[in-house]
């Protein structure tokens with residue numbers, strides 16, 4: 192299926208409704224988890240003009256391993272409770288960081304990053320992965336984005 196450019200509404204409800212539709216559309220025929228997450232990361236990255244990294248870390252034993260993403264090369268493994276990703280896993284809740292330099296234990300992958308949003312995904316009541324987004328703009332992600340991206344995450348949870 193050829194990708195068709197869409198114009199996202201500036202207003203958040205409309206933005207996240209369209210983003211959920213787009214993620215559903217481009218993951219629908221995925222043969223497996225990796226294919227689904229690869230297209231999901233591409234669709235999400237295209238939706239956020241100021242996101243410099245969008246991707247997934249998958250729970251693997253006592254750590255997270257790097258999964259499909261869009262952006263610069265990133266750290267391949269993150270321990271439970273470490274960094275923003277490992278902390279979101281431990282807390283079982285989304286974390287929006289306005290300025291990564293102020294988050295103790297933040298793991299830097301791209302020195303241009305200022306803000307970050309990490310949303311845990313669940314399978315069978317347990318965290319199975321986290322969706323990680325970085326931006327070069329300070330405080331780029333707010334409370335509405337936390338809630339919006341949690342709903343977007345739900346769209347791919349069925350692949351786990």
Ligand code: SME
Pocket residue numbers: 244265266269273274275276277296297298299300301307323325
């Ligand atoms: N900043 C993350 C590490 C992953 S990169 O941002 C892609 C963290 O602190 O967990």
